[in-house]
Amino acid sequence: MSRRDDASAARSHHLPSVARTGPVSVSPPTLADVAERAGVSRQTVSNAVNNPDLLRPDTLARVQESIEALGYSPNRAARNLRTRASHLIGMRIGPAQEGTANATMDRFVHSLVETSREAGYHVLLFAGDGHDPEAGYADLLRSTAVDAFVVTDTYLGNPQASWLEERRAPFVAFGRPWEALNSRHPWVDVDGAAGTELATRHLLDKGHERIAWIGWRKDSRIGEDRRSGWTRAMHERGLPTTGLASRVEDTISSGREASAHLLDSARPSAFVCASDTLAMGVLHTLRDRHLRAGDNIAVIGFDDSQVAQVVPPGLTSVRQPLEQVAVEVVKALEGLLAHPPLVGTGVMLTPTLAVRGSS
Amino acid sequence: MSRRDDASAARSHHLPSVARTGPVSVSPPTLADVAERAGVSRQTVSNAVNNPDLLRPDTLARVQESIEALGYSPNRAARNLRTRASHLIGMRIGPAQEGTANATMDRFVHSLVETSREAGYHVLLFAGDGHDPEAGYADLLRSTAVDAFVVTDTYLGNPQASWLEERRAPFVAFGRPWEALNSRHPWVDVDGAAGTELATRHLLDKGHERIAWIGWRKDSRIGEDRRSGWTRAMHERGLPTTGLASRVEDTISSGREASAHLLDSARPSAFVCASDTLAMGVLHTLRDRHLRAGDNIAVIGFDDSQVAQVVPPGLTSVRQPLEQVAVEVVKALEGLLAHPPLVGTGVMLTPTLAVRGSS
DNA sequence: TGGTCTCATTGGAACGATCTAGCGGTCGCC
DNA sequence: GGCGACCGCTAGATCGTTCCAATGAGACCA
Structure with missing residues (x-):
């Protein structure tokens, strides 16, 4: 305790002299400082913070007063070291994609x-190394810098997910495990087919009958899923879909060309x-042909981006209910970290339609 | 050392039995594990990681081989505790603004x-508490969870910056200290006036003479700065600006109304x-009037967003050179954390013009 | 009175890294 | 030959927290 006293004294004695002029920020108060002020042991202060109901009410009040007065909050590093948890969630962000919506x-x-x-929890962002996507994950994992990951880019066969699963790293995916059906991790996803079905029905209700589809290439599971919503809604009303669909890359120019072609052919x-x-590609084509979206022809996109x-x-x-997705993801993370052996389950959410002038 | 041995043994003895089936992930190797394998002390392994040139080449090789073989990386929490640094940069993100570009x-x-x-460094994101913007900062600061902050929303009188400055918290601002001229923190900013001047000159060179300005309300320093670039370029060619400017809120509908009014009056x-x-508001007005941006009339925006x-x-x-801004911000942070007494300096960068169909 | 049980609190060990002081040995210098 | 500096490496202390086992005080019952 005397060592602690000395340290405290050394620190607080600095304070008046350099508070206004010195460049060095003073060390924050520690558990021991609070304990001394409140006349209790360190452990009791720790309990006051983490298990308040273990203390007698009067002791608790005294400790809390000291915490307040000194402006104490627990040192994250020390807590992390002891509890083997960082309360950080790692999330990788891919390279910024310019030119898309x-x-x-x-x-x-x-x-x-x-x-x-x-x-x-807090969110820790990290970037992917260009040629080695797993490097960032491995590093954070081995150094126990994060408690879990959120994996978002499950589009392309989901290599990260299976990599993490092999290493028994806790993570939750935004996006269902399309191929790996035996995977046991929790996931949250939005029902894309329901979304496009909603969109198509909206158009059908407005009297449209010749409704075209512009989607992604056939090897995209998400693309095929979204496409199926369109087919379903069309067939439900006995309308044909042949000749009305196009599958291209996800770029403006592809959408532009595909829509031009469809307008001519179908x-x-x-x-x-x-x-x-x-959809923005379609708007380009309409502009080229002096047609007006919403007046002459209807267009519906997917994602409800700022552009839309x-x-x-x-x-x-x-519109994907991303707020709900986040809630479900965090809920799954908490479950995962509380009892790891829990079997992974999926949650499927339903999107809505943001209706604007283009339809 | 024997304690260490026991602990290692306890851990690795788990490994074969649960490696494939158990839900609990095994603890990563520690310094002591590496040290034992390489036949050196913990400190030597530490040096191999942090100051490799202190070791004899053969020892270094031996230690590195062990590090590699065991897949060791230093435990972040322990390192942070000892060095009093987290290698994390905190950045607050405001509420998502829908409906803007x-x-x-x-x-x-x-x-x-x-x-x-x-x-x-890694980036730690945190959200602002709605009614108490400083709460997030204070918490991270007191718990020594981050080494420094990046402050981005310096638009409105910069309350965070002065708050942080008072508490001698290390931070770098993206955005110059408009009002607080006596502030001593490093900052990086983009010369908005140079950008609008560039834009205006581009239009002048295309033969335009009646070029209107739609900006933000007069109490926005950034807005007035950007406006000054337009005025400068116009006056340089002896062209008048009176009656050609409008100052409104930063929303689509404001831009739409302002441009409609200007088209009628000027x-x-x-x-x-x-x-x-x-600018998108202007495009709305043009559409309303069956005018075509780029053909009948030119429009230039600011930010080079995805929408643009x-x-x-x-x-x-x-287009703001955000990559360069980030480089300068990180450079300033490194300087700040290396020698805190360094006086804060500013870096001003110049934007470029992304020319597209609307002009 | 003495024993058991609960309750609130305590001191010491531990988490895994880095910092500090110091080891014996070799070298260069006057 | 004596002195100090340097080399490569090591042992122990330390950062601030939580876990663990144990403490003393009091209540209760026999």
């Missing part, structure tokens, strides 16, 4: 940060697209 | 994550806007 991830990150704060009165990026919200006359778009 | 922060976050990785042939959001990149026919926009 994809703002899904940004909206999701926002929601995730908000939600995990309420659960006592004369659709509306387009449903697998992404806002493709601000482009004239407003792009109707399928 | 502002993607600046997202692009910046990407760049910051990439750049700080190279400098050995008949401009081009618009320079303080943001992409306002994908909207037909492409919105010319002033």
